[in-house]
Amino acid sequence: DKGKYRHFMLKEIFEQPNVVAETLEGRVVDHQVYIETLGENATKVFEQLDAIQIIACGTSYHAALVAKYWIEHYLKLPCLVEIASEYRYRETAVLPNSLFVTISQSGETADTLAALKKSKDEGYLASLTVCNSPASSMVRESDLTLLTRAGAEIGVASTKAFTAQLVSLLLLMISIGKAKGMKSSIEHEFVEALEHLPHEIQLALDQAKELEKLSGAFAEKHHTLFLGRGQQYPIAMEAALKLKEISYIHAEAYAAGELKHGPLALIDKEMPTVVVAPNDNLLEKLKSNVEEVRSRGGSLFVFADKSANIQASNGITVFPVDSQYAITAPMVYTIPMQLLSYYVAVIKGTDVDQPRNLAKSVTVE
Numbered sequence: 001d002k003g004k005y006r007h008f009m010l011k012e013i014f015e016q017p018n019v020v021a022e023t024l025e026g027r028v029v030d031h032q033v034y035i036e037t038l039g040e041n042a043t044k045v046f047e048q049l050d051a052i053q054i055i056a057c058g059t060s061y062h063a064a065l066v067a068k069y070w071i072e073h074y075l076k077l078p079c080l081v082e083i084a085s086e087y088r089y090r091e092t093a094v095l096p097n098s099l100f101v102t103i104s105q106s107g108e109t110a111d112t113l114a115a116l117k118k119s120k121d122e123g124y125l126a127s128l129t130v131c132n133s134p135a136s137s138m139v140r141e142s143d144l145t146l147l148t149r150a151g152a153e154i155g156v157a158s159t160k161a162f163t164a165q166l167v168s169l170l171l172l173m174i175s176i177g178k179a180k181g182m183k184s185s186i187e188h189e190f191v192e193a194l195e196h197l198p199h200e201i202q203l204a205l206d207q208a209k210e211l212e213k214l215s216g217a218f219a220e221k222h223h224t225l226f227l228g229r230g231q232q233y234p235i236a237m238e239a240a241l242k243l244k245e246i247s248y249i250h251a252e253a254y255a256a257g258e259l260k261h262g263p264l265a266l267i268d269k270e271m272p273t274v275v276v277a278p279n280d281n282l283l284e285k286l287k288s289n290v291e292e293v294r295s296r297g298g299s300l301f302v303f304a305d306k307s308a309n310i311q312a313s314n315g316i317t318v319f320p321v322d323s324q325y326a327i328t329a330p331m332v333y334t335i336p337m338q339l340l341s342y343y344v345a346v347i348k349g350t351d352v353d354q355p356r357n358l359a360k361s362v363t364v365e
């Protein structure tokens with residue numbers, strides 16, 4: 001039932017504050033993370049592990065890429081991320097004491113499941129799935145399970161499942177960190193950010209009307225470029241995927257530092273550029289990337305924290321995002337990206353919930 005919403009996708013976008021709260025329920029108590037279903041066995045595995053391999057497809061792959069930034073930054077553990085269809089068909093070199101992680105909304109994606117089965121003969125410490133479907137094949141085939149609790153997702157384009165994956169991966173990162181002696185002050189900081197996340201997502205949702213207005217600038221275009229840096233680069237990738245899937249506008253994501261290495265040649269007034277700005281040590285670099293695009297006549301749409309102090313000017317539209325905590329910024333910035341794609345698709349009149357040629361669960365390769 002779509003309730004008051006025109007599409008399931010919009011309903012699912014608006015469910016995200018609850019989905020985050022649901023995913024945290026019972027797992028964050030007294031400023032501490034404890035995931036009951038992972039239990040003793042998981043703690044033993046986490047103590048021993050020296051590396052993490054994550055496998056997924058599509059949107060779930062983008063969640064994995066964000067987790068890589070977190071795991072390498074905060075845990076100093078090597079984290080390899082690969083799409084399942086590549087991993088399953090090649091000879092791989094497994095790092096010693098690695099944990100094999102799959103991420104999947106459906107738990108039935110053929111390539112991810114095949115990669116999981118292949119991993120069993122490859123010498124991993126254990127397999128863990130971050131999954132939204134409790135009764136799925138991936139849950140059955142994995143040693144450990146972390147459920148994302150997004151509820152059933154009907155829209156083919158994944159939205160709330162992605163946010164729930166990011167929240168779960170952050171909980172997983174903290175759980176591994178604890179087994180490896182993470183300082184409780186750092187754990188408390190992350191928990192504080194997670195506890196504020198439903199509210200920050202709600203603030204982003206409250207801007208839906210403004211995003212609807214902004215979407216008109218994209219609907220007539222044939223291409224869009226998305227730029228990000230650091231942990232926001234995968235968010236730019238996810239934004240580009242969402243726009244292509246539901247509006248059929250060709251969209252590409254680039255790490256902003258790659259502009260000069262090719263994509264700058266594409267910039268003209270017919271190619272809008274969306275920037276997902278981080279509010280961290282990469283912000284100054286990103287500002288110069290924005291200038292590179294502007295000076296070549298491109299129109300820019302910069303999503304940035306109010307404190308980032310990026311000025312709107314000729315060719316630059318600034319869209320403020322309230323995001324107080326660096327660690328959860330990827331989840332918060334995801335919301336305006338989802339809403340933007342949604343409203344562009346609505347203007348174009350595409351079948352938002354059932355995009356052409358796509359299936360919700362890809363059980364054949």
Ligand code: F6R
Pocket residue numbers: 057058059060061103104105106107108109112156157158159241242245360361362
């Ligand atoms: C994009 C989308 C797909 C899925 C991909 C993996 O909106 O929905 O890219 O993310 O097919 O599906 P799961 O997560 O079920 O393995």
